[in-house]
Amino acid sequence: MRRIALLALLAALAATGPARAEEDEAARQARWRDLRHAVFGDRTLEDGAGTITLEAPARALDAALVPITIDLTGPARVKTVYLVIDANPSPLAGTFHFGPAADTHELRTRVRVDAYTLMHAVAETEDGRLFVAETFVKAAGGCSAPSTSDQKLALERLGQMKLKRVGAGAVRKGTDAVQLLISHPNFNGMQMDQLTRNYTPARFIQDIKVTRGDALVFDLESDISLSEDPAITFGVLGKTPTPITVEVHDSTNAVFKQSFDLPGNGT
Amino acid sequence: MYQCGSSRTEWRSSERHICARSLVPILAALWLVASTPAVAAPLPFAMTEAAPGIFVRQGLDQDATAENDDAIANIGFIIGPEAVAVIDPGGSRGDGERLRATIQAMTDRPIRYVVMTHGHPDHIFGGSAFLPDHPVYVGHQRLAGVLVERGKYYRRRLVETLGTDRAGDYVMPTLLVGDHAQIDLGGRVLELQAHAAAHTDNDLTILDRQTGTLWAGDLLFVDRVPAIDGSLTGWLKVLESLKALPATRAVPGHGPPVVSWPEAAADEQRYFTTLATEIRALIAKGGDIETAVTTIGLGERGKWQLFDDYNGRNVTVAFKELEWE
Numbered sequence: 001m002r003r004i005a006l007l008a009l010l011a012a013l014a015a016t017g018p019a020r021a022e023e024d025e026a027a028r029q030a031r032w033r034d035l036r037h038a039v040f041g042d043r044t045l046e047d048g049a050g051t052i053t054l055e056a057p058a059r060a061l062d063a064a065l066v067p068i069t070i071d072l073t074g075p076a077r078v079k080t081v082y083l084v085i086d087a088n089p090s091p092l093a094g095t096f097h098f099g100p101a102a103d104t105h106e107l108r109t110r111v112r113v114d115a116y117t118l119m120h121a122v123a124e125t126e127d128g129r130l131f132v133a134e135t136f137v138k139a140a141g142g143c144s145a146p147s148t149s150d151q152k153l154a155l156e157r158l159g160q161m162k163l164k165r166v167g168a169g170a171v172r173k174g175t176d177a178v179q180l181l182i183s184h185p186n187f188n189g190m191q192m193d194q195l196t197r198n199y200t201p202a203r204f205i206q207d208i209k210v211t212r213g214d215a216l217v218f219d220l221e222s223d224i225s226l227s228e229d230p231a232i233t234f235g236v237l238g239k240t241p242t243p244i245t246v247e248v249h250d251s252t253n254a255v256f257k258q259s260f261d262l263p264g265n266g267t
Numbered sequence: 268m269y270q271c272g273s274s275r276t277e278w279r280s281s282e283r284h285i286c287a288r289s290l291v292p293i294l295a296a297l298w299l300v301a302s303t304p305a306v307a308a309p310l311p312f313a314m315t316e317a318a319p320g321i322f323v324r325q326g327l328d329q330d331a332t333a334e335n336d337d338a339i340a341n342i343g344f345i346i347g348p349e350a351v352a353v354i355d356p357g358g359s360r361g362d363g364e365r366l367r368a369t370i371q372a373m374t375d376r377p378i379r380y381v382v383m384t385h386g387h388p389d390h391i392f393g394g395s396a397f398l399p400d401h402p403v404y405v406g407h408q409r410l411a412g413v414l415v416e417r418g419k420y421y422r423r424r425l426v427e428t429l430g431t432d433r434a435g436d437y438v439m440p441t442l443l444v445g446d447h448a449q450i451d452l453g454g455r456v457l458e459l460q461a462h463a464a465a466h467t468d469n470d471l472t473i474l475d476r477q478t479g480t481l482w483a484g485d486l487l488f489v490d491r492v493p494a495i496d497g498s499l500t501g502w503l504k505v506l507e508s509l510k511a512l513p514a515t516r517a518v519p520g521h522g523p524p525v526v527s528w529p530e531a532a533a534d535e536q537r538y539f540t541t542l543a544t545e546i547r548a549l550i551a552k553g554g555d556i557e558t559a560v561t562t563i564g565l566g567e568r569g570k571w572q573l574f575d576d577y578n579g580r581n582v583t584v585a586f587k588e589l590e591w592e
Contacts, residue, residue, distance in 0.1 A: 061560060061579045061580040061582075061583045062580055062583045062584065065556075065583060065587060067555075067556050067557050069557070108555070108557075110556070157591065162590075162591075164553060165553055166553040166554075166555060179553075179555065181590065181591075183591065191416070192412060192415060192416040193412065194409040194411075194412030194413055194416065194468070194469075195408065195409065195412060196412075197411065197412045197415050228587075229587065229591070231556075233555065
């Protein structure tokens with residue numbers, strides 16, 4: 001319930017904003033002050049330099065699919081990462097809770113961006129400190145853009161997953177860098193069926209839990225800001241033969257679960 | 268660009284330009300028609316006659332600016348024995364009004380149809396200029412939904428560029444084509460074909476069997492880099508079906524007003540095939556979309572206008588399609 005109340009508050013903050021494309025820097029910072037208060041209360045947010053960076057394209061090529069990279073480079077182990085897209089209808093895009101099987105050095109995902117906006121990533125370390133990184137993205141219309149050219153295909157493919165090893169970047173010794181793809185239209189209630197011209201009811205992923213054996217890699221509380229067919233790149237510890245299990249819950253209470261054996265890479 | 272003198276230098280054996288018609292009587296007629304001298308009458312375009320009765324105004328290889336009035340797409344009309352069909356009413360109010368003035372200067376026949384090849388603003392925001400003619404507005408069956416969904420956003424963006432008065436507006440289609448349809452201009456029958464997702468998910472082409480002319484809209488980009496807003500693999504399939512049509516020339520959505528068909532499809536096919544091949548290879552070795560947008564298709568740079576403005580987005584659209592193959 002607490003989370004629902006928070007989301008409602010965040011949505012209300014987003015809805016009261018002025019014409020967003022013309023927002024100036026002062027208005028953007030004011031919006032962020034409201035949002036950080038809603039999410040973190042009066043807790044101190046320290047400058048993330050040396051601990052967390054957030055990378056996104058300065059100008060998005062596709063507002064419905066904006067790739068972002070969060071690098072976590074600090075000495076303290078991070079237990080939670082919050083991703084906030086300030087001007088989105090639902091600004092708290094995702095909260096990653098890391099478990100013991102996570103390599104917490106890098107996360108990548110793809111998000112929707114509805115207006116020119118500041119974006120924030122906040123890392124919470126094991127000792128309870130908060131570190132923030134900020135970037136600005138020029139993109140617009142990502143939330144109401146058609147979610148897919150072919151909703152029929154999207155529903156046929158609903159819940160299919162792929163997990164694959166990805167190239168260098170996040171790869172460290174003893175770590176498997178993998179990308180998880182989940183086929184899900186992540187309808188946010190703002191898209192329309194082009195034949196019936198009815199709004200497509202919201203149906204989006206609320207939770208993605210990844211485990212290796214019995215150990216948690218991460219549990220992501222997500223929302224309508226993840227792109228269609230969400231993609232998450234992350235590092236996972238553990239011996240290669242141990243299968244990785246993914247469990248996805250969406251807002252219609254559908255559950256998709258699949259286990260993967262990673263092909264060996266010699267590590 | 269629209270001077271008769273300069274277009275005459277572009278004459279090729281396979282095409283004819285309409286500059287043979289003097290602009291003087293056209294302008295005189297408009298001057299007589301103009302009721303209020305305070306309001307400047309729209310000046311007609313110089314048109315290319317792509318085939319007998321098929322007139323095309325070539326768009327600029329630019330994105331919309333206040334200076335170009337969003338006159339960036341190839342637009343035009345087909346004159347039949349009894350009526351006229353507009354094919355894409357233009358990118359703004361001014362673009363549409365000038366196209367309408369061009370038709371009125373050339374024929375008394377009524378404008379019975381305004382055909383929209385797809386929902387992108389550079390092709391349809393002149394639509395409202397034709398409302399006084401009460402034409403049937405024709406589009407792909409998905410066009411109405413696309414305009415309900417994106418129309419306001421397109422209008423807002425165009426107003427930012429051109430201002431409220433000059434932006435113009437689209438008109439909702441009143442005749443939707445689900446698969447195939449014909450419109451009759453009085454013995455001259457145009458065949459309309461709705462396509463699966465390719466350039467967009469609402470592409471409509473027009474075949475004039477009488478002259479063997481395919482009005483391809485934005486399924487055919489020549490010189491200017493194609494923009495993928497639908498499906499890369501779908502577009503390649505649609506090109507194959509269009510190549511099989513009984514047409515010897517085509518009107519591209521961007522590029523020269525008329526080209527040889529199906530030869531003119533080759534550049535676009537090569538670009539799409541290159542993207543597909545390179546993206547599939549990258550996906551197979553675990554590459555991600557961030558790498559793709561900076562590395563894929565670069566061999567095509569220099570072969571297209573506006574390449575750097577669109578290739579990255581094309582790669583993004585194609586990558587998310589191909590990673591699920």
